[in-house]
Amino acid sequence: MTQYHSIKLKPVSQVMGAYVGDTSPETFNGKLPPALASELKSDFARALAEHQLLIFQNLHLSEGELLSFANLFGKPVPYPFVPGIPAFPLIVPILKEPQDTNNFGGVWHSDTPYLPSPAAAALLHAKKIPQHGGDTLFSNMYMAWEALSPSMKRTLQPLSAIFHSDKEAIAKTRASSTLDPKRNLIAEHPVVRRHPITGKPSLYISEAHTTQFSTMTAADSEPILEELFAHIRRPEFCYRLKWQTNMLVVWDNQSTQHYPVNDYHGERRLMHRISLAGSKPIPYATDSNC
Numbered sequence: 001m002t003q004y005h006s007i008k009l010k011p012v013s014q015v016m017g018a019y020v021g022d023t024s025p026e027t028f029n030g031k032l033p034p035a036l037a038s039e040l041k042s043d044f045a046r047a048l049a050e051h052q053l054l055i056f057q058n059l060h061l062s063e064g065e066l067l068s069f070a071n072l073f074g075k076p077v078p079y080p081f082v083p084g085i086p087a088f089p090l091i092v093p094i095l096k097e098p099q100d101t102n103n104f105g106g107v108w109h110s111d112t113p114y115l116p117s118p119a120a121a122a123l124l125h126a127k128k129i130p131q132h133g134g135d136t137l138f139s140n141m142y143m144a145w146e147a148l149s150p151s152m153k154r155t156l157q158p159l160s161a162i163f164h165s166d167k168e169a170i171a172k173t174r175a176s177s178t179l180d181p182k183r184n185l186i187a188e189h190p191v192v193r194r195h196p197i198t199g200k201p202s203l204y205i206s207e208a209h210t211t212q213f214s215t216m217t218a219a220d221s222e223p224i225l226e227e228l229f230a231h232i233r234r235p236e237f238c239y240r241l242k243w244q245t246n247m248l249v250v251w252d253n254q255s256t257q258h259y260p261v262n263d264y265h266g267e268r269r270l271m272h273r274i275s276l277a278g279s280k281p282i283p284y285a286t287d288s289n290c
């Protein structure tokens with residue numbers, strides 16, 4: 001396990017995730033000396049790639065502090081479909097009111113795979129949590145890939161898939177907050193991607209956005225995709241995050257998927273979210289072991 005210079009980690013499960021302790025106030029107000037900031041950035045990048053989910057407890061952050069903190073993980077970028085809060089357009093409110101029925105993003109997904117360079121990671125800061133429920137499930141896509149049969153791996157490894165932003169299942173979860181509901185963004189990416197930091201392969205398809213493999217029709221793709229969508233939900237690959245007010249979570253969007261559970265009707269849940277710029281997914285080379 002990697003040794004970190006500027007942070008202390010406590011793993012929360014064997015699947016993924018670690019609590020991060022010992023963060024000083026300067027970490028959030030942008031006043032860290034440059035050498036310390038650079039050490040922290042490098043530790044955070046490695047810790048996120050290794051543990052996939054970093055959990056900070058009890059952080060009372062203003063919007064400015066949240067944005068400043070996000071800069072230690074990468075470059076904050078706008079989310080294509082939901083406007084940010086007026087004074088901080090890069091901070092997107094994820095809100096479910098007591099009268100709402102849908103929850104934002106309530107289908108298994110990784111973020112923005114319909115972009116040429118999908119988000120590398122995202123931060124979510126819990127502002128208002130329901131009394132019961134409102135957990136988020138995270139699934140480990142390294143494990144999902146590893147657990148596939150050798151013949152399924154051989155089938156999938158050379159393939160790429162098509163991702164749509166307006167696949168019905170996901171589009172309806174953002175209907176009330178969407179900037180431009182008719183806009184459909186489309187991208188093609190490798191089905192098995194190599195993580196830019198760990199070098200490890202992970203499965204990259206999602207129920208929310210993948211419509212077909214690029215060399216097959218949608219009809220021919222469907223049975224394989226349905227099998228994979230069920231596979232990624234297997235409890236063995238999942239960590240269930242129970243939120244607390246002022247908890248802040250950062251997930252590696254390159255090796256995980258998530259599913260916010262919609263089980264708190266009649267209550268309010270408000271999160272502040274920041275997406276971080278990513279790079280074009282790298283295919284996992286065909287000469288690698290599988």
Ligand code: SIN
Binds near residue numbers: 104135259260
């Ligand atoms: C999202 O998909 O970004 C929302 C996650 C959550 O609300 O827990």
